[in-house]
Amino acid sequence: MFFTTLQARLIAYVNARIQNGEFSERALASLVGVSQPQLHNVLKGERNLHTPLADALLAKFRLSILDLLSPADFLLVQECSRVSTSESLRLHLLKKRPRSISRTDRSEWEAS
Numbered sequence: 001m002f003f004t005t006l007q008a009r010l011i012a013y014v015n016a017r018i019q020n021g022e023f024s025e026r027a028l029a030s031l032v033g034v035s036q037p038q039l040h041n042v043l044k045g046e047r048n049l050h051t052p053l054a055d056a057l058l059a060k061f062r063l064s065i066l067d068l069l070s071p072a073d074f075l076l077v078q079e080c081s082r083v084s085t086s087e088s089l090r091l092h093l094l095k096k097r098p099r100s101i102s103r104t105d106r107s108e109w110e111a112s
Contacts, residue, residue: 006068006069007049007054009068010054010057010058010063010068011042011043011045011049013061013063013068014028014043014057015043017061018043025039025040025043028060032057032060033056034053034056038053039053
């Protein structure tokens with residue numbers, strides 16, 4: 001699970017609510033304390049979603065990070081919770097995503 005995935009899911013959720021007509025971009029921007037152009041650019045991917053805005057959106061929609069996780073993400077969390085030590089957990093996660101870490105970084109991480 002990566003932060004960018006959670007950000008993309010939050011943006012998709014907000015876009016869906018706007019498309020359903022529950023909010024206009026202008027009204028939502030006003031509710032979360034940003035300008036309409038700023039919110040528009042974030043929702044269209046032209047600007048990055050920063051932490052304060054993400055927190056404001058989560059609060060407005062009464063969501064938590066857990067609401068953005070998929071069922072497969074929950075399975076991974078359960079799988080990792082069975083691993084007892086932090087070293088074992090790191091190695092377990094490396095086996096799950098070996099391509100996301102370069103060989104140099106992986107060997108350094110395994111050594112720590």
